[in-house]
Amino acid sequence: MYPSMKNDLIIRAARGETVERPPVWIMRQAGRYLPEYHKVRSKQSFFEMCQTPETSCELTLQPINRFDGLLDAAIIFSDILVIPQALGMQVVMLEQKGPHFPEPLATPEDLEKLEKVPNIPAKLGYVMDAISLTRENLDGRVPLLGFSGAPWTIMAYMIEGGGSKTFTKAKSWLFRYPEASRRLLNMVTEATIVYLTQQVYAGAQMLQIFDSWAGELSPQDFLEFSYPYLVRICEGVKKELNKSKRTVPMIVYPKGAWYALDKLCDSGYDVIGLDWTMDPKEAVRIRGDRRVTFQGNLDPNILYGGREIIESRTKEMIEGFKGGKQGYIINLGHGITPGVNPDDVRFFLEQCHKYGSQT
Numbered sequence: 153m154y155p156s157m158k159n160d161l162i163i164r165a166a167r168g169e170t171v172e173r174p175p176v177w178i179m180r181q182a183g184r185y186l187p188e189y190h191k192v193r194s195k196q197s198f199f200e201m202c203q204t205p206e207t208s209c210e211l212t213l214q215p216i217n218r219f220d221g222l223l224d225a226a227i228i229f230s231d232i233l234v235i236p237q238a239l240g241m242q243v244v245m246l247e248q249k250g251p252h253f254p255e256p257l258a259t260p261e262d263l264e265k266l267e268k269v270p271n272i273p274a275k276l277g278y279v280m281d282a283i284s285l286t287r288e289n290l291d292g293r294v295p296l297l298g299f300s301g302a303p304w305t306i307m308a309y310m311i312e313g314g315g316s317k318t319f320t321k322a323k324s325w326l327f328r329y330p331e332a333s334r335r336l337l338n339m340v341t342e343a344t345i346v347y348l349t350q351q352v353y354a355g356a357q358m359l360q361i362f363d364s365w366a367g368e369l370s371p372q373d374f375l376e377f378s379y380p381y382l383v384r385i386c387e388g389v390k391k392e393l394n395k396s397k398r399t400v401p402m403i404v405y406p407k408g409a410w411y412a413l414d415k416l417c418d419s420g421y422d423v424i425g426l427d428w429t430m431d432p433k434e435a436v437r438i439r440g441d442r443r444v445t446f447q448g449n450l451d452p453n454i455l456y457g458g459r460e461i462i463e464s465r466t467k468e469m470i471e472g473f474k475g476g477k478q479g480y481i482i483n484l485g486h487g488i489t490p491g492v493n494p495d496d497v498r499f500f501l502e503q504c505h506k507y508g509s510q511t
């Protein structure tokens with residue numbers, strides 16, 4: 153049994169209940185903009201940090217402790233690329249450069265090298281241990297989110313071998329090898345369902361699926377190569393959890409897929425994460441009376457603009473989401489970036505509390 157919850161605002165908001173103010177958390181809130189992160193990072197490699205439950209727990213708690221009382225959720229410190237690792241691929245994190253796969257997938261024959269049905273508890277047990285330890289140490293202050301990457305986004309990394317500007321290799325697969333692409337997407341989907349379910353058994357109270365590269369696809373290709381797998385994950389996780397009479401709210405964050413918002417409102421996800429290319433009022437109009445909560449969507453670069461614009465844009469955003477007391481979770485439209493001043497983050501969070509309580 154874990155400590156009882158002192159703040160469950162985000163869970164209630166995700167379920168569509170009317171709340172006293174919209175909850176707030178920040179994608180990538182534990183990370184490189186925090187000096188205390190760099191202190192830990194200087195002693196360990198990135199994946200060593202992920203693989204050490206005590207370190208993962210410490211990093212998860214850093215923003216919660218620093219911004220005490222201002223954040224309404226914690227997200228477990230890990231990375232979406234642990235799934236390719238579980239499928240048998242090598243991934244390293246290069247200093248200043250980001251993730252790197254020494255041997256990315258080049259042709260459909262390479263799928264034979266992957267572990268088709270990986271033993272997730274054996275390969276990623278350290279994530280579950282980190283989640284359990286963090287739930288205990290959070291002491292009920294805020295709910296703990298688990299997460300994974302969406303199949304298309306994970307596939308893109310496995311083929312590109314790292315970040316990309318054009319996604320030429322990954323998209324070539326979709327068009328040249330649609331059958332093999334579907335096989336790969338299915339493999340990632342099934343591993344992800346097991347992984348997310350295990351995270352909940354370990355103590356995760358909410359789940360987010362990051363489709364960070366959804367917007368690289370055309371509307372047609374998103375509907376063919378991303379959406380069905382997102383739906384399958386939502387259904388698969390909920391069905392498995394239902395066997396032990398559990399439910400957790402699920403968030404999908406399909407960055408750049410504003411064109412699919414109407415369809416996503418019927419996808420089964422409780423929450424849809426929006427990036428800053430979507431006007432809040434337009435999103436609310438498209439949703440109509442469907443019971444879906446929105447999350448987002450301030451441009452992370454506003455945090456570089458000084459206090460005046462941080463305040464005015466935060467206020468406008470909350471008003472755009474109808475004042476935010478129902479169907480809304482405040483966040484940025486993408487992850488916070490390494491150069492942001494943590495004091496400006498505090499100021500942003502204070503504005504979220506101020507205008508969220510007022511409107």
Ligand SMILES: Cc1c2[nH]c(c1CCC(=O)O)Cc1[nH]c(c(CCC(=O)O)c1C)Cc1[nH]c(c(CCC(=O)O)c1C)Cc1[nH]c(c(CCC(=O)O)c1C)C2
Nearest residue numbers: 179180181182183198227229230231232250315362364487
């Ligand atoms: C949820 C999460 C992620 N990564 C990290 C976390 C946990 C920390 C938190 O959110 O508080 C730590 C996390 N992951 C990483 C870091 C920096 C590592 C370092 O110190 O060198 C941290 C703190 C490394 C990483 N890992 C990844 C990148 C992006 C590379 C690219 O542009 O293609 C990078 C830079 C892949 C990745 N990882 C993640 C995504 C989805 C979110 C997003 O779009 O930003 C993606 C695309 C998700």
